Amino acid sequence: MPTYHIEMFEGRSHEEKRELVAAITEATCRVLNCAPGAVDIIIHDIPRHNWATAGKLWSEQSN
């Protein structure tokens, strides 16, 4: 019954998400020896202006 919540920056393509959930599910079932149907994955797309590291929003981080 592993349930995943993934928070990541918004902007990932549908194709990347499709590949990601397939890969995560495969890895989970391989390691934990569980059925794919037991794995749920929920993605939260986070805008850069809603995520901060070191006290600074990522929308304002300069490179």
Added chain:
Amino acid sequence: MPTYHIEMFEGRSHEEKRELVAAITEATCRVLNCAPGAVDIIIHDIPRHNWATAGKLWSEQSN
């Protein structure tokens, strides 16, 4: 002080949400014997392309 987070597919109407939070709060207070004002409920609407079961996004599940 029960606090609920509900993740469900986006698309539910305002009326369904209104009924849902009233029913959940009533059930909680009845079972846990707490005051309605102690119950907080936060709903996260999840797009089908952000939720996967069995390694496949729900936006791609065929029936």
Added chain:
Amino acid sequence: MPTYHIEMFEGRSHEEKRELVAAITEATCRVLNCAPGAVDIIIHDIPRHNWATAGKLWSEQSN
């Protein structure tokens, strides 16, 4: 596919939890018109020393 996370003070009995998840699931299926098997509920028991309101831990709230 509604998935619930409930955070509440630790100390509720097994019987209260059993009644709570049954009541929440029943209310959810009635309002959203979904199958019981689609409803997952995860409870997080929170110690009073890990929950604060108004800047004060509940383990230190006086009545």
Added chain:
Amino acid sequence: MPTYHIEMFEGRSHEEKRELVAAITEATCRVLNCAPGAVDIIIHDIPRHNWATAGKLWSEQSN
């Protein structure tokens, strides 16, 4: 490694969020004696029609 999730009503300005994450990070590092780079903060903007207290959505609370 403190990681914060903040759920609050949508509508806060970029400037308020910038100040909030700076203040939260400063307070965290001061109290816990950790480096700013160890603090991550993720904000979830919640519409008032997705948050209920006492069984009533905030979009329907009258003052």
Added chain:
Amino acid sequence: MPTYHIEMFEGRSHEEKRELVAAITEATCRVLNCAPGAVDIIIHDIPRHNWATAGKLWSEQSN
């Protein structure tokens, strides 16, 4: 910056968790093309008496 929260039944060994986080991180970096250091994974061990499906706690599910 992907951050994972994994909720799963308590009881998994340290070795299983070590393999799981390595596999999840590897899959994430491969698909999303990000650095391993950007991936954080937090596991929440959930007792079976705190997880319900279909209105029934898993501690009470019979096989």
Added chain:
Amino acid sequence: MPTYHIEMFEGRSHEEKRELVAAITEATCRVLNCAPGAVDIIIHDIPRHNWATAGKLWSEQSN
């Protein structure tokens, strides 16, 4: 109505938590101009063997 979830390594003292929630609440009310009673903070103590960065559990990170 800001609600905070803080995930941090287990091991912080009661005194540190008391100071942290007071400081976070003060900072929140100052920046967002809200009443202290509107701020809820829930702390999740995470064991180092349940938190990974860069694919490695913190219980196994060497310094």
